[in-house]
Amino acid sequence: MAELQAMTALGARQAAVAVVGPVTITERFDVALASVAARRGRMAELEGAAKAAGVPLPEAARYTGGTPYSAFWVAPEMWFVEAPHATHELIADQLKAAVGNAASVTEQTDAWVVFDLAAPDLAPLMERLCNVDFPAAPDGFASRTVIEHMGCYLIRHGRGQVRIYGARSSAQSLLHALEVAAAAAW
Amino acid sequence: MIIHHPILGPRDAQEFVYLGDAALMNRPDGMTAGIEEFHDWLYNRDNPAGEHQELWYHEQGDRSWLVVTRNTVTHEITKVELARDVARSKGRSK
Numbered sequence: 001m002a003e004l005q006a007m008t009a010l011g012a013r014q015a016a017v018a019v020v021g022p023v024t025i026t027e028r029f030d031v032a033l034a035s036v037a038a039r040r041g042r043m044a045e046l047e048g049a050a051k052a053a054g055v056p057l058p059e060a061a062r063y064t065g066g067t068p069y070s071a072f073w074v075a076p077e078m079w080f081v082e083a084p085h086a087t088h089e090l091i092a093d094q095l096k097a098a099v100g101n102a103a104s105v106t107e108q109t110d111a112w113v114v115f116d117l118a119a120p121d122l123a124p125l126m127e128r129l130c131n132v133d134f135p136a137a138p139d140g141f142a143s144r145t146v147i148e149h150m151g152c153y154l155i156r157h158g159r160g161q162v163r164i165y166g167a168r169s170s171a172q173s174l175l176h177a178l179e180v181a182a183a184a185a186w
Numbered sequence: 187m188i189i190h191h192p193i194l195g196p197r198d199a200q201e202f203v204y205l206g207d208a209a210l211m212n213r214p215d216g217m218t219a220g221i222e223e224f225h226d227w228l229y230n231r232d233n234p235a236g237e238h239q240e241l242w243y244h245e246q247g248d249r250s251w252l253v254v255t256r257n258t259v260t261h262e263i264t265k266v267e268l269a270r271d272v273a274r275s276k277g278r279s280k
Contacts, residue, residue, distance in 0.1 A: 060193045060194060061193075061194055061195075074248065075248045075249065075250065076193065076248075076250070076268070076270075131197075131198055131200065131201055131246060143194070143247065143248075144246070144247055144248055144249070145246060145247070146201075146246040151246075
């Protein structure tokens with residue numbers, strides 16, 4: 001069998017790390033991702049199956065962490081589910097087996113680039129990047145927003161901890177936008 | 187202008203795209219409606235000075251379609267509903 005080498009969204013072997021002032025931007029490629037959307041009228045069924053499988057289904061605009069599954073809300077009766085890539089590379093198959101025909105599941109891992117942002121306080125950066133009222137948003141807030149014309153998902157883990165999902169095809173542009181805004185903020 | 191999204195709370199109008207009169211949701215059945223009825227749906231719009239129901243799309247958010255009841259004179263927004271719920275309340279299945 002051919003020996004295949006995995007590449008990150010930025011086309012490298014190693015995840016990118018950028019440090020701008022107090023902000024550290026870390027690319028993550030150890031996260032598996034899939035979407036789960038309830039089929040019409042089968043929400044109760046999905047809730048039961050998700051609970052049994054340990055998949056959280058948080059309320060609107062929220063993220064719920066867990067082991068191995070974490071999830072954030074993206075639309076009514078639809079979520080993105082995260083898990084460690086090492087154990088859940090086939091996350092879509094694993095979720096599909098858990099929820100059956102109550103929900104539609106799509107593989108999302110290779111459609112996105114993931115950046116974790118860390119700083120003592122990310123508010124000066126987020127207010128330059130997007131429309132989210134970051135200081136007012138609670139921890140666990142998750143929302144789709146637009147950064148430099150690119151649709152992204154933003155998850156607030158804390159005042160100084162944010163995860164951003166952007167389109168993998170725009171990975172370099174998104175990283176550039178984050179770096180430029182960080183350089184402007186500090 | 188702030189639109190109070192029924193699920194996500196207050197959001198800046200800048201996040202939304204405006205489509206127009208919410209009457210667009212009531213497309214006649216192409217198999218049974220006459221040409222006059224279809225022409226009316228496609229081309230004719232009321233232009234009220236006052237309360238108006240409009241379709242807004244949350245493009246920079248959860249991408250839901252909303253029906254916003256807005257006063258075109260004062261810009262006051264009196265009601266915001268999910269277009270899905272409005273359609274279902276009229277007996278539509280989708």
